[in-house]
Amino acid sequence: MTAVEPKTVPGEVTMFQVASPHLEAVVRDLAPALRLADMFASDGDATTLRLVWANDTAGQAGYVITETPLENGVYASVSDIAPAAFVEECEIYEQFGIRPATGKSLNRVMLPPHADLPTLGHKPQAEPEEAHAQHTVGGQAFEFPFGPVRQVGVESLYYGLVTSGEEVVDLYLFTWHKHRGLEWRLQGKTPEQALFLAERTEGLSAVALGWALAAAAEAATGTWVPEAAERTRAVALELERLYNHAAAMAALCQSTGLTVGQSAAEIALERLLRLNARAFGHRYLFGVVAAGGVSRAPDADGIRKILPGAYGEFKRASEALLGTNSFLDRLEATGVLTTGQAKDLGLVGPVARASGLATDARRVPGGPYGDETAIAAATAGDVLARFTVMLAEAAESVRLIGDFLDSETGSGAGAGIAELPRTSGTGLGWAESPRGEALAWVELGRDGRITRARLRPASARNWRGFDDACRSQNVFTDIPIIEASFWLTVAGMAR
Amino acid sequence: MTAEELRDTIARQFGRSLHIRTLDTGSCAVCEQEIRLLSAPHYDLNRLGFFFTPAPRHADLLLVTGPMIRAFAVAARKTYDAMPGPKIVVATGACALGGVYPDDPFTHGTVDAVLPVDVWIPGCPPSPLALLHGLGVAVGRLAEKVRDLPFTEEHYPERTRGGS
Amino acid sequence: MTLWFIRGLLRGVVTTRYPVRPDASAASLPTPPAFRPQALTRPTADRLVGICPSGALRRDGSVLVYDVGRCTACGRCAAEAPHAVTGSGEFELATTDRSTLIKEIPVREEAR
Numbered sequence: 167m168t169a170v171e172p173k174t175v176p177g178e179v180t181m182f183q184v185a186s187p188h189l190e191a192v193v194r195d196l197a198p199a200l201r202l203a204d205m206f207a208s209d210g211d212a213t214t215l216r217l218v219w220a221n222d223t224a225g226q227a228g229y230v231i232t233e234t235p236l237e238n239g240v241y242a243s244v245s246d247i248a249p250a251a252f253v254e255e256c257e258i259y260e261q262f263g264i265r266p267a268t269g270k271s272l273n274r275v276m277l278p279p280h281a282d283l284p285t286l287g288h289k290p291q292a293e294p295e296e297a298h299a300q301h302t303v304g305g306q307a308f309e310f311p312f313g314p315v316r317q318v319g320v321e322s323l324y325y326g327l328v329t330s331g332e333e334v335v336d337l338y339l340f341t342w343h344k345h346r347g348l349e350w351r352l353q354g355k356t357p358e359q360a361l362f363l364a365e366r367t368e369g370l371s372a373v374a375l376g377w378a379l380a381a382a383a384e385a386a387t388g389t390w391v392p393e394a395a396e397r398t399r400a401v402a403l404e405l406e407r408l409y410n411h412a413a414a415m416a417a418l419c420q421s422t423g424l425t426v427g428q429s430a431a432e433i434a435l436e437r438l439l440r441l442n443a444r445a446f447g448h449r450y451l452f453g454v455v456a457a458g459g460v461s462r463a464p465d466a467d468g469i470r471k472i473l474p475g476a477y478g479e480f481k482r483a484s485e486a487l488l489g490t491n492s493f494l495d496r497l498e499a500t501g502v503l504t505t506g507q508a509k510d511l512g513l514v515g516p517v518a519r520a521s522g523l524a525t526d527a528r529r530v531p532g533g534p535y536g537d538e539t540a541i542a543a544a545t546a547g548d549v550l551a552r553f554t555v556m557l558a559e560a561a562e563s564v565r566l567i568g569d570f571l572d573s574e575t576g577s578g579a580g581a582g583i584a585e586l587p588r589t590s591g592t593g594l595g596w597a598e599s600p601r602g603e604a605l606a607w608v609e610l611g612r613d614g615r616i617t618r619a620r621l622r623p624a625s626a627r628n629w630r631g632f633d634d635a636c637r638s639q640n641v642f643t644d645i646p647i648i649e650a651s652f653w654l655t656v657a658g659m660a661r
Numbered sequence: 662m663t664a665e666e667l668r669d670t671i672a673r674q675f676g677r678s679l680h681i682r683t684l685d686t687g688s689c690a691v692c693e694q695e696i697r698l699l700s701a702p703h704y705d706l707n708r709l710g711f712f713f714t715p716a717p718r719h720a721d722l723l724l725v726t727g728p729m730i731r732a733f734a735v736a737a738r739k740t741y742d743a744m745p746g747p748k749i750v751v752a753t754g755a756c757a758l759g760g761v762y763p764d765d766p767f768t769h770g771t772v773d774a775v776l777p778v779d780v781w782i783p784g785c786p787p788s789p790l791a792l793l794h795g796l797g798v799a800v801g802r803l804a805e806k807v808r809d810l811p812f813t814e815e816h817y818p819e820r821t822r823g824g825s
Numbered sequence: 826m827t828l829w830f831i832r833g834l835l836r837g838v839v840t841t842r843y844p845v846r847p848d849a850s851a852a853s854l855p856t857p858p859a860f861r862p863q864a865l866t867r868p869t870a871d872r873l874v875g876i877c878p879s880g881a882l883r884r885d886g887s888v889l890v891y892d893v894g895r896c897t898a899c900g901r902c903a904a905e906a907p908h909a910v911t912g913s914g915e916f917e918l919a920t921t922d923r924s925t926l927i928k929e930i931p932v933r934e935e936a937r
Contacts, residue, residue, distance in 0.1 A: 278732035283766050314733065315684060315740050318713040319697040322685040322733065343733045344687050347767040362878035362899065366761060369691030369786070413694060416701075432701035433839060439698075443853040449788065450691050453899050461904070655690040705840045758926070760879035760895030773923070782919045783926065785879075785897030788854050790843055795919035797844055807918045808925040812891060814861035814911050 174200070174221040174228030177532030179385070179594045184232045190242035192232060193217070197248045200230065201525065202512050204605050204627075205244060205254035207236075207262045208618040209287040215241055215258075216620075217251075218594065218605060222525040224537075229530075229594060231607075236264065243268040250512030253630050256294060262287035271295035276660060278342040284350050286618070307335050314343045317646075321656040327642075334645065337636045339629055344660035352619035357383035357457040357586055357608070360616055364606070365452050368623045368658030370410060373402045374599030375623055376455035378606035382619075383457055385593025386610050387586045394580030395459035396534040397570040402446060402454045402464070403597060404563040404570075409438040410600035410653065411556040411563075412480050417650035418553060419487070422496045430483035437476035444468040459583035466571045477564050484557050497550040501635040501648035504547055513631045515602020515624050516559065517652055520544045520551035527598035539566065549651040556653075588614030599624050601654055625658030672801035674747060675721055677710045679800055682720035684740055686727035686772060687762075692754045692786045693726060704789045711796055717743035722799060723750045724792075725776065728762040729769040741776050749799050753782040753792065760785070855898040856913050857881075860930045864909035865889060870932045873902045873910070887932045893918060894926040 174180060184192045196202075200219040207215050212235040219230040234241065243266030245252040256275040259265045262285070265272065272294045277283055279293065307330045314322035322343050328336035348367050352360045357380065364379040365372035377399050384391060391399075412435040419427035439449040445464045446454050454460055487493055503513070508521035518525050522545040528535040542558035544551035592609045602624030609618040635648050683696055699706040700713060714720050717740055729737065741750065752772040755761050758781050764770040772778055782795035797803030841848045870889045874882045881895035882902070903910040920926060 281732060314736050317715050318681075319683050319693055320685075321688070321690055321693055322736070343736065344685075344727075344730060345732065345767065346687055346728070346730060346762060350767075359878060362901075363761075366689045369689035370694065372691075416697075429702050432698065433703065436698060436701055436703040436839075440850055440853070443850075447853070447900075448855055450694075450786065452785070452897075461900075657688065657690045703839050703841060704843075708840065709844075755879060755895055755897045758894035758923075759892070760881060760897055763880060778923075780919055780921055781894055781923055781926065783857065783894045783896060784916070784918070785899070788851075788916060790841070790848055790851050790854075791916050791918065793843060794917040798919040798921065803844055803917075805920050805922075805925070806915070807893065807920050808922070810913070810915055810928075812857070812859045812893065812913055812915075812928045813930060814859050 174226055174230055176226055176228050177530055179229045179231060181231045181233060184234045186234050186237050186241065189215070189232075189234050189244075190247070193242070193244050193247045196230070196232075202244075202248045202250045203229070203603065204620070204622045205251050205258070206607070206620045207258045207264070207287065208609060209262070212236060213239070213262055213264060213287060216607070217244065218607070220525070220603070222523070224524070224529055227530040229596070231594060239264040240267045242266065243270060248512075249510045259290055259294060261285045263290040274340065274342065276342055276345045278345070283345075284347065286350060323656045329642070332641045334636050334640050334642065337633050337645070339632065341629070341656050341660040344656050346661065348621055348661040349619055352616050352621075355616050356614060357610075357616070360619060361455065361457060364621060365455075367621055367661055368625060368655045369450055369452070370413075370655055371406065371599040371601060371604060371623055371658065373399070373406045373451050373455060374597040374604040375606065375621065377403065377597040378595040378604045379608070379619070379621070380455050380457050381595025381597070382593045382606040382608040383586060383595070383610065385595060386591035386608055387589055387593075387614070388591070389458055389584050389586050391459050391584055392580070392582040393534070395582040398460040398464055398580060399455055400534040401469070401567055401570045402451050402460075404567050405438070405442055405445060406451055407563045407600045408477070408480070408560055409435060409442065411560045412438055414556055414650060414653035415480075415484060415487070415553070417653065418497070418549070418647065419493070421646035421650045422493055424490070424493050427483065427487050427490070427493065430479070430486065434476065434479035434483055437472075437479055441469065441472045441476050444472060456583050458586050460581055461583070463581040464571070469567065469571060473564060473567065477560070480560060494550060496647060497553060497651075498548060500549045500644050501640060501651060502546070502548045503631055503635050505545070507634050508547070508631065511631050511634070513602070513628050515599070515628060516542070516552050516555045517628050517631060518602065520555045521547035525603065527596045527603040530596065534570065535566075549647055552651040586614065590614075601625055601658070602628060621661060623658035623661075625654040625656075626661070628652060628654050629659045668801045671749075675749070675800040679711050679722055679796070680714040680720045681711060681722045681724050681796075682714060682717050682740070682744065684723055684725045684737060686725060686733050686737055686757070687730035687768065688727040688754065688756060692756075695786045695789055695792060696724060696726070698789045699792060704793065706793065706796070709793070709797075718745065720744050721748060722796070723748065723776070725750060725752050725772045725778075726754050726757055727772075728756040729772050729775050730767060731769060734769065734775045737775055749779045750776050751780040751782060751795060751799055752778045753784070753787050753795065755783060755785040758783055851916055852914075854916050855900065856915050857893050857896040857898050857918070858903055858910045859913040860889065860891070861909050861911065862931045862933060864906070864933070865930060866933050866935060869906050869909050872905055876901050876905050884932065887934055889930040889932050891928045891930055892926060893928060894923065
């Protein structure tokens with residue numbers, strides 16, 4: 167087909183086959199109206215390129231997947247039309263050895279240099295060119311690599327910092343030190359087995375990633391999850407959001423040297439983690455999501471008793487911070503991302519919402535979230551905007567948890583698993599992690615085992631905005647502050 | 662040096678003031694969150710004489726998470742070598758002890774494939790309490806228990822069936 | 826400035842007394858399993874080995890070799906065979922000798 171209507175069916179995933187010569191035209195049609203959420207390839211009779219497009223408009227939210235079997239190992243460059251796709255093009259080159267037809271130079275994303283690691287398809291014939299833009303500021307700029315071993319208690323991350331002294335001219339990230347080959351490992355596993363690793367792709371988003379992968383397998387096998395189990399998943403997801411936002415608040419205080427605020431936020435965080443252990447048996451909510459449902463019901467009484475106090479700590483800390491001018495001064499106008507930048511890069515989550523984009527996977531109908539779920543928004547796009555968005559989301563999470571536990575249909579949040587039939591199929595799953603939309607896509611073989619799994623945590627999408635945010639008139643000491651406001655993980659990017 | 666003498670030396674050198682450097686060899690980020698909470702008000706490792714330090718030159722103990730991704734091994738070794746002796750290496754979390762990821766092209770699977778580990782702390786993630794116990798064992802202030810635990814049901818008759 | 830200080834004092838100290846005193850919050854943590862040898866038949870043991878996602882279990886003849894170090898306390902083995910697996914409640918598992926984390930649980934041979 168030559169033209170694809172940029173229309174989505176709310177709550178559903180529409181699929182179109184697009185022949186390779188028509189790919190460019192289709193991308194041009196869809197890019198203005200829809201957000202390019204992900205792009206990945208898979209091997210089979212032919213290497214197939216799939217683009218996942220998302221509609222973020224309220225009332226119409228849904229997804230479109232275009233499938234293009236490739237000929238001759240090339241494809242029209244998607245990133246020339248939708249810049250959001252550049253990182254995925256680099257990834258596809260590393261894993262499948264195929265590149266955009268324009269022959270543009272690509273960067274190293276996941277594979278370490280000179281390593282002979284298993285890939286999902288044919289290995290590339292040559293290493294990526296790794297061209298970064300030339301930089302000078304008044305004729306002077308120097309570049310130094312930083313990491314991968316960094317401050318105490320943070321993940322390993324290696325980045326190239328281009329600076330003219332104090333000002334950040336450019337910043338590019340290398341996350342290949344933490345590439346564990348998750349998508350490669352999931353091949354051959356059943357959805358039940360895959361959940362164990364999917365949760366540990368990015369443990370701080372265990373519920374979101376587990377939910378996305380389980381939902382993908384459920385879609386692939388046509389399995390309906392009991393409603394009470396869906397509400398349990400949502401309770402767990404909101405608890406996950408709460409503790410992550412508390413941790414982000416603590417990290418913001420640490421990055422600005424405000425130890426009193428950090429301690430206050432950490433008290434809230436610890437109480438929320440203990441709430442998780444009481445509610446679901448694990449401080450980080452591992453093992454709650456199961457293929458076809460959930461492994462257990464929450465301790466609803468425990469949540470009702472403990473949540474108000476834990477959230478009270480969170481609220482007290484946040485209110486004290488919002489009244490501390492020396493703290494707010496560090497956050498205002500720091501790490502600015504404009505709406506245009508956020509849109510071009512296809513960012514998700516609080517980062518996108520703070521830059522004026524109304525995107526939230528919870529507003530896709532068909533799940534346990536209703537239309538009244540409030541989506542926080544701001545427009546300044548700086549660290550302060552991201553912080554206020556997180557605070558608003560935390561308040562909404564508390565309200566949602568109360569709702570889910572006392573559902574009118576009587577069963578509230580329960581346990582229950584629908585058994586997945588062992589059949590072939592493909593499916594897309596999604597969940598709004600604390601960092602943004604997490605996507606997963608699976609292809610199951612006839613024995614019900616995974617032949618290709620695609621994991622796209624929000625971190626895999628949002629790190630590309632970090633470079634831009636750091637570049638906008640910031641200095642070295644702002645970098646940890648901006649990193650805390652993004653609250654991503656390296657593990658989620660590197661997988 | 663006998664085991665007794667070694668334990669006394671460790672207790673004397675590190676028992677009252679220990680500086681800890683953290684090292685992530687490929688974790689899922691949750692172990693790091695539990696480690697960060699050690700300095701939070703609920704746990705406050707400083708009251709036990711433990712301190713975090715960002716400088717390997719200043720560190721006595723290396724607290725290592727993750728399954729030792731092969732691409733990271735050189736950086737891990739450099740961090741260890743940058744620490745002056747005497748030093749202790751603590752591997753923490755199931756990934757670091759050989760679980761979750763096996764020995765394969767991506768990962769060594771265990772930290773002790775690359776670094777000489779002195780103390781192992783299981784968990785996924787090890788809670789801050791488990792980490793405090795592990796640090797206490799590392800400096801000879803707390804007794805090890807697991808050697809004498811058989812992990813059979815006769816030892817835990819009062820626990821209900823069906824899981825933790 | 827004095828207000829938060831006074832408020833803090835009034836709300837009390839949250840710091841744990843661990844390790845001098847036990848901490849009640851440990852009771853809600855997931856812990857590695859303990860096994861019931863009488864219920865651990867060879868087929869049950871093999872099922873448990875197959876279901877462990879972390880490689881903590883393997884069978885060597887009539888012994889279930891259980892590496893507590895590799896266990897993530899995910900609970901899959903307990904859900905698979907609740908009559909043979911229970912929680913240990915142990916979280917103080919640190920050791921200076923890796924081999925002390927490897928337990929050998931006898932597998933019950935079927936009566937002939």
